[in-house]
Amino acid sequence: MTVDVLMTAPTMPLIVDGVDKAFRLHKLWEAKDPKAKLAEIAPIIRGIALGGHTRVDEAFLSQFPKLEIIASMGVGYDHVDGAVAEKHGVIVTHTPGVLDEEVADTCLGLILCAVRELPQSERYLRAGKWLNKNYPLTSTLRGRTAGILGLGRIGKAIARRLEAFGVEVCYHGRRPQPGVGYVYYPTLKELAENVDMLVCVAPGGAETKHLVNKDILESLGRDGVLINVGRGSVVDEKALIQALMDKTILTAGLDVFEDEPRVPQELIDMENVVLFPHVGSASVHTRNAMGQLVVDNLIDYFAGKAPRTPIPETPWPRKRAK
Structure with missing residues (x-):
C-alpha cells in the first residue's frame, strides 16, 4: 500500500x-x-x-x-x-x-576561541598589526571550573572533553543524575556562583526561556565566560549584551541566538564575544x-517496527490509539 x-x-x-x-x-x-x-x-x-x-x-x-x-x-x-x-x-x-560528538567538538572550539581570543588574534595578524607588536595576553582555561546547564548526551560529551583539558566540571538540571560523578547544584544561581564558565546545552521552550538572565550573569562574575550551544532562547540576549558592555562578565561564545539568523548588531560589533552561525552539528x-x-x-x-527516536512526549508504543 x-x-x-x-x-x-x-x-x-x-x-x-x-x-x-x-x-x-x-x-x-x-x-x-x-x-x-x-x-x-x-x-x-x-x-x-x-x-x-x-x-x-x-x-x-x-x-x-x-x-x-x-x-x-x-x-x-x-x-x-x-x-x-x-x-x-x-x-x-x-x-x-x-550529533553528540560533533556538537561537543564545536563547543570546545567555541570555548577555546572565546577564552583565548583566537578569532581576534587571527584578525590582528591579518590586519598587519603583528608587525608592530605582539597580540595582548589572554585569559586561560587553567584553573577554571565549568558549570554545564543541561547534562544530557551532548552535555556529557562536552564534560568529557573539558576533563581532558584539566577543567573541573559541575552541573545543574532538573534533578541530580545517578552515576554521575560531577558536583550537582540544585539551582542555576548556585551553579553560577560556584563556576567561572557556564556552558548552556539546555533545550528551548517555555520552561527554559531566559533561564540565563541578569542575575545569573552577575553571579558568574567579572572573569566569567558564557558559552551557549543549546538554544538561543535560554539566554536573555539583552541582558547578555549589557553584561558584556559593562564587563559584568569577561566574554561569551555563542552558536545560537534568540532570533536566528538575525543576530543583534551590538553583539556583532563587540570584540569580547565570539559568534558562530549555528554550526554545532554542521559537518557533512x-x-x-x-x-x-x-x-x-x-x-x-x-514497516510496522518501532520508530527509532521518538520524543519523550510521544513514546512508543503509543499510550492511546488515534
Missing part, C-alpha cells in the same frame, strides 16, 4: 531522495499555491518529514486526519507541541545521538547521519 508523506520545506537531498524512494512524497514548496495544495492533500497524508521551522501545534495537526508520524530533523524540537501531538495520536521523532558526516535518521524513522514506522 502506498503511503503519502508530506515534506513542508526544502531540506537536504539525502532526506528528499530517501523519502521519495520509499513513499509517495508531496513537496509542498513546489506547489504554485501551497495553501490550496495542502488543503487538497492533507486528508491523505500519513507521515510528515518536517522541514524548516514549521510550527507543529493544534492548528497545524488538525489539518491531517490520517497523520500518524512526524519525523523532525534536529535534536531540538521546541517548534513541536509534543503534548498536542500525543493528544492527536501522532508520533514525533527527532535526531538525537548521532553528521548532517548525513541526522538526515538518514529522519528517513529511517519513517521507513521503520511504516
Whole structure:
C-alpha cells in the first residue's frame, strides 16, 4: 500500500531522495499555491518529514486526519507541541545521538576561541598589526571550573572533553543524575556562583526561556565566560549584551541566538564575544547521519517496527490509539 508523506520545506537531498524512494512524497514548496495544495492533500497524508521551522501545534495537526508520524530533523524540537501531538495520536521523532560528538567538538572550539581570543588574534595578524607588536595576553582555561546547564548526551560529551583539558566540571538540571560523578547544584544561581564558565546545552521552550538572565550573569562574575550551544532562547540576549558592555562578565561564545539568523548588531560589533552561525552539528558526516535518521524513522514506522527516536512526549508504543 502506498503511503503519502508530506515534506513542508526544502531540506537536504539525502532526506528528499530517501523519502521519495520509499513513499509517495508531496513537496509542498513546489506547489504554485501551497495553501490550496495542502488543503487538497492533507486528508491523505500519513507521515510528515518536517522541514524548516514549521510550527507543529493544534492548528497545524488538525489539518491531517490520517497523520500518524512526524519525523523532525534536529535534536531540538521546541517548534513541536509534543503534548498536542500525543493528544492527536501522532508520533514525533527527532535526531538525537548521532550529533553528540560533533556538537561537543564545536563547543570546545567555541570555548577555546572565546577564552583565548583566537578569532581576534587571527584578525590582528591579518590586519598587519603583528608587525608592530605582539597580540595582548589572554585569559586561560587553567584553573577554571565549568558549570554545564543541561547534562544530557551532548552535555556529557562536552564534560568529557573539558576533563581532558584539566577543567573541573559541575552541573545543574532538573534533578541530580545517578552515576554521575560531577558536583550537582540544585539551582542555576548556585551553579553560577560556584563556576567561572557556564556552558548552556539546555533545550528551548517555555520552561527554559531566559533561564540565563541578569542575575545569573552577575553571579558568574567579572572573569566569567558564557558559552551557549543549546538554544538561543535560554539566554536573555539583552541582558547578555549589557553584561558584556559593562564587563559584568569577561566574554561569551555563542552558536545560537534568540532570533536566528538575525543576530543583534551590538553583539556583532563587540570584540569580547565570539559568534558562530549555528554550526554545532554542521559537518557533512553528521548532517548525513541526522538526515538518514529522519528517513529511517519513517521507513521503520511504516514497516510496522518501532520508530527509532521518538520524543519523550510521544513514546512508543503509543499510550492511546488515534
